[in-house]
Amino acid sequence: METMTRTTTDTLTIRQMCDAFGVTPRTLRFYESKELLFPLRQGTRRLFSHKDRARLTLILRGKRFGFSLEDIRQLLGMYDPAGSNAAQLEKTHEIALERLAQMEAQRADLDIAIAELKGQLIEVQGRIARFRAAAE
Amino acid sequence: METMTRTTTDTLTIRQMCDAFGVTPRTLRFYESKELLFPLRQGTRRLFSHKDRARLTLILRGKRFGFSLEDIRQLLGMYDPAGSNAAQLEKTHEIALERLAQMEAQRADLDIAIAELKGQLIEVQGRIARFRAAAE
């Protein structure tokens, strides 16, 4: 039969987590070691909560934007209730403002790049067409 | 028709290039070794043309989007007159279409991330405000 992972809890094993997000166990353990994820333990085994899943979503998205794991770790502080003192909150706020500016700049940059790439695409298509026309 | 002997440097030395783009000599030499740049030589010294500058602009932008140098190298093929045969052009076209899709996906993703980040910012600002209110 199948291994019935009938989980009454809303936590995922490391394998379920990997399947859900398309990453390897090594990656999840690595992220935990870097304090990006904080899975619970059932004995020695990791159990990933909903919160971990939310964080992993943000981590992977951040990576797609070219952010380093350290950048991402600091950003994740915002989603934590951990900011228990004023100084912490202030710093988190500062970092977030900085990242926001970064991302908006990146967005503008991206628009330019997309426009240019489209232009070049048309160019290349033209060259291909002329190639074909000359081929007969 | 036109005279072409000018003293105005149409090319830049490696140092001028570094100052203009905020990179190190090592980086430029590295990019050359990876066939991303093709500076001319005056004896043993490198001279960077306008074309090299255009390419470097694209390289640095690509990096900001999280593309690898290899990804970027392939994309740069589009800006070359090097696509001398049909197969080459076709492949370049294919790669460009792929990157374009990637970038448009990234843009959509970025919009979501920006919106979420703004939401969290408001949250954090609220927490800070409450902290201050409680501090008196």
Added chain:
DNA sequence: CGTCATATTTACGTTAACGTCAACTTTGAT
């Protein structure tokens, strides 16, 4: 109970993208 799949820790290996030195050579200015 023994087996098997799944998990864990430890630790060394790998790739990309440069940094950093060392040991020349070249060139412009004095």
Added chain:
DNA sequence: ATCAAAGTTGACGTTAACGTAAATATGACG
């Protein structure tokens, strides 16, 4: 002519972000 500045080629070092392999543990199942 010389001397410092700027440039060159190796070649080894470094960091981030994992990969990979070995030895061990644990829990479910027949």
